[in-house]
Amino acid sequence: MGLSSPIELDCPSQSRVTSPRIFLREIYGIVMIHQPHKTLTLGLLLILGFSYCSEPTTEAPAAQTASPEAAAVTKDSPTAEIEAMLHEHVAILASDEYEGRAPATPGEELTINYLRDQFAALGADPGNVDSYFQSVEVTEITAVGAPALTIQGSDYEASFAYGEEQVLGSQQQIPFVTVQGSELVFVGYGIVAPERNWNDYADIDVTDKTVVILVNDPGYASQDPNLFNGNAMTYYGRWTYKYEEAARQGAA
Incomplete structure (x- = not known):
């Protein structure tokens, strides 16, 4: 069998990235890259440096046995507080209002503004002078026209419509990509x-x-x-x- 899929790719573009440097190792997120002049999004806030705002803890002296009362997690414990904060942030970011937080959508703008406001509420200073955002150059790879995908066998040939039956892409930053006779x-x-x-x-x-x-x-x-x-x-x-x-x- 063989595969023929010529694609023309247009590379240069720019975007920006949300990069609040608050020097907390507890922050986790998902970086999403999309179209030019749009935003790289630090997906879910989730942990968002909750240790930054939680009360410091001290180690209790070692004991031979631990009572059930000492081991139990109460509603007033830091763990319960963190879980409540997590639930609140996830509920907001996962709501219909945020439309899935996809890049190049109104939901993306809502998401990055929410993240910015939460960093500010934590008292974290912006990492880029007076901004929580930093402009960076990003490569955009797009298929020009309708790239063809054709599969050939010894006694048959099948073509697939771009966008409906097949989608092509490449991570190679070169002007033109083609795969033929593979x-x-x-x-x-x-x-x-x-x-x-x-x-x-x-x-x-x-x-x-x-x-x-x-x-x-x-x-x-x-x-x-x-x-x-x-x-x-x-x-x-x-x-x-x-x-x-x-x-x-x-x-x-």
């Missing part, structure tokens, strides 16, 4: 996980070939609790991992 190889879920005794690439040479990969991981796809983490999808089910693994295996 043999197709099916590699299941495209996972190499020695700790789980799983290798979809075993005894398969994909050098300079185009791999066809199933989405998700075996446990999540089958809902089998005995495979991977069952209903809880692992990193192996993410597209980014599958791209990286295919590249390590030498795929085109």
Whole structure:
């Protein structure tokens, strides 16, 4: 089989990134990159440096036994306070008003403004002089026109409509990308996980070939609790991992 998919890519563009430097190692987020003149978003605030505003704790002297009263978490404990704050932030960011927080949407603007306001409320100074935002250059990769995807066999040919049946993209920062005459190889879920005794690439040479990969991981796809983490999808089910693994295996 062969695969033909010429794509013309237009690279230069600019964007900005939300980068409040408040020097807290407890902040976690998801960076999302999208269109030019839009915003890189530090996804969910979640932890948002709650240790920054929680009361300092001291270690209690070691004891032979701990009473149930001492071990119990009360509603007035820092843990309960943090959980309540987490619930409040997640409920707001996950509400319909924020439209999923997707880049280049009104929900994105609501999200970055919310993050800015929360950093300010914590008393964290802006990291970029008087702003919580910093402009950076970002590359935008777009397909020009309607890129073609055609699969050819010994006695058949099939073409797929761009946007409806196929979507093409590249992470290579070059003006034009094309893949032609590349043999197709099916590699299941495209996972190499020695700790789980799983290798979809075993005894398969994909050098300079185009791999066809199933989405998700075996446990999540089958809902089998005995495979991977069952209903809880692992990193192996993410597209980014599958791209990286295919590249390590030498795929085109």
